[in-house]
Amino acid sequence: MQSKCKAFRASILHLLGDPENDLDSEKIEYWEDGLLLIVEGYVKSVGPAEVLLKTLPEGCEVIEYPNQLIIPGMIDTHVHYPQIDMIAAYGEQLLTWLESYTFPTEKQFSDKAHAADVAQFFLSELLRNGTTTALVFGTVHPESVDAFFEEAERLDLRMIAGKVLMDRNCPEYLQDTPEQGYEDSKTLIEKWHGKGRLSYAVTPRFAPTSTPEQLAKAGQLLSEYPDVYMHTHVAENKDEVAWVESLFPESRSYLDVYQQHELLRPRSVLAHCLHLDDDDKKCMSDTGSAAAFCPSSNLFLGSGLFDVADFKEKGVRIGMGSDVGAGTSFNMLRNSSDAYKVTQLSGGKLSAFQALYLATLSGAKALYLDDKIGNFEQGKEADFVVLNYDSTPLIKRRLKAATTLHDKLFALMMLGDDRSISATYIKGEQAKF
Ligand code: GUN
Ligand code: ZN
Numbered sequence: 001m002q003s004k005c006k007a008f009r010a011s012i013l014h015l016l017g018d019p020e021n022d023l024d025s026e027k028i029e030y031w032e033d034g035l036l037l038i039v040e041g042y043v044k045s046v047g048p049a050e051v052l053l054k055t056l057p058e059g060c061e062v063i064e065y066p067n068q069l070i071i072p073g074m075i076d077t078h079v080h081y082p083q084i085d086m087i088a089a090y091g092e093q094l095l096t097w098l099e100s101y102t103f104p105t106e107k108q109f110s111d112k113a114h115a116a117d118v119a120q121f122f123l124s125e126l127l128r129n130g131t132t133t134a135l136v137f138g139t140v141h142p143e144s145v146d147a148f149f150e151e152a153e154r155l156d157l158r159m160i161a162g163k164v165l166m167d168r169n170c171p172e173y174l175q176d177t178p179e180q181g182y183e184d185s186k187t188l189i190e191k192w193h194g195k196g197r198l199s200y201a202v203t204p205r206f207a208p209t210s211t212p213e214q215l216a217k218a219g220q221l222l223s224e225y226p227d228v229y230m231h232t233h234v235a236e237n238k239d240e241v242a243w244v245e246s247l248f249p250e251s252r253s254y255l256d257v258y259q260q261h262e263l264l265r266p267r268s269v270l271a272h273c274l275h276l277d278d279d280d281k282k283c284m285s286d287t288g289s290a291a292a293f294c295p296s297s298n299l300f301l302g303s304g305l306f307d308v309a310d311f312k313e314k315g316v317r318i319g320m321g322s323d324v325g326a327g328t329s330f331n332m333l334r335n336s337s338d339a340y341k342v343t344q345l346s347g348g349k350l351s352a353f354q355a356l357y358l359a360t361l362s363g364a365k366a367l368y369l370d371d372k373i374g375n376f377e378q379g380k381e382a383d384f385v386v387l388n389y390d391s392t393p394l395i396k397r398r399l400k401a402a403t404t405l406h407d408k409l410f411a412l413m414m415l416g417d418d419r420s421i422s423a424t425y426i427k428g429e430q431a432k433f
Helices: 049-055 081-086 094-110 112-128 142-154 178-192 212-224 238-247 254-260 278-287 295-300 308-313 332-345 352-359 361-366 393-400 405-415
Strands: 005-015 028-039 042-048 061-072 074-080 131-137 158-162 198-204 229-234 268-272 290-293 317-320 384-388 421-426
Touching (some): 005 042, 005 049, 005 352, 005 384, 028 049, 061 421, 074 268, 074 290, 074 317, 081 094, 094 112, 094 142, 094 238, 112 131, 112 421, 131 198, 131 229, 142 158, 142 198, 158 229, 178 198, 178 212, 198 212, 238 254, 254 278, 290 308, 308 317, 317 352, 317 361, 332 405, 352 361, 352 405, 393 405
Parallel strands (some): 005 061, 131 158, 198 229, 229 268, 290 317
Antiparallel strands (some): 061 384, 384 421
16 A cells, blocks of 8 residues: 655755756756655655655655665666576677577567566566666567566556567567557557556567568557657667668668658657767657667677767757666666766766766656656656665775765766665655565
C-alpha cells in the first residue's frame, strides 16, 4: 500500500534545464540539507529541509539519508534487454558482433519462459543501477515484449519497448515478414501502449535488416498510432553505413532511408548517430527526432565518437543510452564516465552537471516525457535515486578532498558504479532488487 505522504531528507540535486558547461548555472538546484516531499507517488515540493519541515502535513513520514545525495531516477534511452547473456563478448565490431553473438542469443526468446526470466533479471539490474525509465529493444518474437511488459507492469515502472522488425539479412530463424511484423506490432500496441506507465515503440532493428516494404509498414503503424515511439539504430559503424548505401542507392544518406519511409518525427529515437552529416543533423532537429548517445557501446565496439556539443548546437534532442549488451554497464555513472572520455577525445568538455542532465532531464525531453519525469518539479512522478558518497574506500577518501559540489559529483561519476546506488524509489516506494 502506498502511504499518502513521505518526506526524504538528504542532499538533493536536480536540474531545471540545460546547465551547459556552466558550473554555476541557475538551472542547477541543490540543497545540502534538502527535503523532497512526495504525496501519493508524485512530487509535492522540494527545497531546504529547515523550511519545508515546518510545513509538513501531519502524520507525514520522514526518511533520512545522511551524507547521501538524492537525484532524479536515471533514464536509459537505448538498451537491449535480450542481450544480457552476451554482454562483454570479445573481439568484434558491429556487423560480425551481431552475427557471432547477438543473433544466436536472441533466438532463445521464442521461449516465453526464458524471456520472462531475462526480463526479471534485466529490470532488477536497471533498478539496482538507479535507472527508472528505459527505451528497450525486445527481439523479433512478440513473446519477448509480452514478457517484458508483464514484469514492468508488475513493478509499476515507466518503460517503453517494442518487438524488433527484421525481414532480411539475418538468420532465417529471426525473420518476420512485412505483414506479420505489422500485425504482431499492432496487437502489442493495442495490448500495451498507454497501459499504466507503459508505452510501445515500433522497432525496425536497422535499415539493413528491413526491406523497403517492411519500413513502409513501420511508417504505416506510426501514422495509425500517432503517439507511439519509433526506435532504431543509425550510422553506428562505417561498414554498416557503406552497406546501407549499397542497399538503398536512391537515398541521400543512411538517415534519409528512415526519412523517406516517414519514420522520423517526435518520439523517434535513433541510437548512435556517429557518422551523420550536417543535413542529417538538421533533419533530426526539424523532425523532432532524438539521438541516443551510447558512449560505453561506442568505445566497446570501436564505433566512433559522438559529438555532444555539435548535436546540441544543431538543436537535436539527446539522451544517454547504455546499449547493453554492446555497452558494458547499465550504470549511468559509468556511462557518464565514458561520455566524459569520449568528449575529451573529440576535443570538448562534459561537466558533471551536463552528464547528469543527459542522464535525467535531457533523456526525458528526448522521450517527450519531461512533463512526467526528469526532475523534481511539482506533479512529476516520484522516481528517484539515493547516491551513497561513501560506497568504496577510494571514493570516500577522494570526496573528503572535494571542495565544491561539482568536484564531488564529478569524482563520484568517474569512480562510481552500482555500489554507489543505495536505494531506488519508484513513485515514492523503495524498489527491491
Ligand atoms: N545495430 C543493429 N542491431 C544492433 C544491436 O543489437 N546493437 C547495436 N549496438 N547496434 C545494432
Ligand atoms: Zn543498440
